[in-house]
Amino acid sequence: MASAAPGSDARGFSFVLEEQDGRLSLRAQHHPDYGVICADWTSAAARSRVRSGKRQALARATGVGGRTPLRVIDATAGLGRDAFTLAALGAEVLLIERHAQIAALLRDALRRAHADAWSADAAARMSIVEADALALLRARTVHADVIYLDPMYPHSAKSALPQKEMQLFRELTGGDADADQLLDPALACAAARVVVKRPLRASPLAGRAPHHEIATGQARFDVYPKHAAGG
Numbered sequence: 001m002a003s004a005a006p007g008s009d010a011r012g013f014s015f016v017l018e019e020q021d022g023r024l025s026l027r028a029q030h031h032p033d034y035g036v037i038c039a040d041w042t043s044a045a046a047r048s049r050v051r052s053g054k055r056q057a058l059a060r061a062t063g064v065g066g067r068t069p070l071r072v073i074d075a076t077a078g079l080g081r082d083a084f085t086l087a088a089l090g091a092e093v094l095l096i097e098r099h100a101q102i103a104a105l106l107r108d109a110l111r112r113a114h115a116d117a118w119s120a121d122a123a124a125r126m127s128i129v130e131a132d133a134l135a136l137l138r139a140r141t142v143h144a145d146v147i148y149l150d151p152m153y154p155h156s157a158k159s160a161l162p163q164k165e166m167q168l169f170r171e172l173t174g175g176d177a178d179a180d181q182l183l184d185p186a187l188a189c190a191a192a193r194v195v196v197k198r199p200l201r202a203s204p205l206a207g208r209a210p211h212h213e214i215a216t217g218q219a220r221f222d223v224y225p226k227h228a229a230g231g
C-alpha cells in the first residue's frame with residue numbers, strides 16, 4: 001500500500017487537480033506510479049466511438065442517432081465519454097456529476113471541446129451541472145426523453161473502465177453505494193426510457209429486471225421503457 005501523501009483524507013487518499021499541457025488532470029498522490037486522469041473527448045478513442053455511430057450498443061439502447069433529436073440526462077456523468085458520444089450522435093445532453101473534482105474535469109473537457117473544430121458541434125449540445133442527481137430527480141426539477149445511468153458497480157466485476165481508472169474512481173467516489181435509489185426517480189423524470197449500464201454479469205440496478213438488454217463484449221445496457229414501467 002502507498003504511504004500517506006500530504007493532504008490525504010482519513011482513508012489515506014489524496015487527489016489533486018493540476019494543469020498539464022493546457023488541460024486539467026487529476027493525480028492520485030497516494031499512487032505515485034499511476035498516471036493522471038482527465039476527460040478527453042477529442043482523443044482517437046472518442047473519435048472511433050463517434051464513428052461507430054448509431055449501430056453501437058449505447059446508441060441502440062438509448063435510441064439516440066435516429067431522425068428525432070433526443071434530450072438525454074446523463075445522471076452519473078463521470079468523465080463524460082458516453083455523454084460526449086451521445087451528443088456527437090445528435091442528442092442534447094445534460095451531464096450531472098456530484099464529485100467536485102470530477103465535475104471540474106468535465107468543465108475543462110467541455111471548454112476544450114468547444115475550441116476544437118471536430119467536437120464544437122457536439123459541445124454546443126452539452127451542459128454540465130455539479131449536483132447530486134438523486135436530489136434533482138427526486139425533486140423532479142430535471143426532465144428528458146432518456147435518462148442514462150452508469151454508476152460505479154460496488155463489487156469487483158469486470159468493468160468497461162481500465163483497471164487503474166476503475167480503482168481511482170472507487171477511491172474517489174466511495175463506489176456509488178446509493179446507486180439503486182436512482183432507478184425510480186429516473187423513471188419518473190424520463191419521458192421515453194431509462195438506460196442503465198452494468199458490468200456484464202452484474203445484477204440489474206435495484207434488483208429490477210429490465211424490459212430488455214443489449215450486451216457488448218465489455219458491458220450491458222439494461223433498458224427500461226416508460227410503457228413497460230406503467231408510466
Ligand SMILES: C[S@@+](CC[C@H](N)C(=O)[O-])C[C@H]1O[C@@H](n2cnc3c(N)ncnc32)[C@H](O)[C@@H]1O
Pocket residue numbers: 075076077078079080081082083096097098099102131132133134150151152169173176179182
Ligand atoms: C462509472 S462513472 C461514469 C462513467 C461515464 N459513463 C463515462 O462515460 O465516463 C460514475 C460516475 O457517476 C457519479 N455519480 C454516481 N452517483 C451520482 C449521483 N447520484 N449524482 C451525480 N453523480 C453521481 C460518480 O461520482 C462517478 O463520477
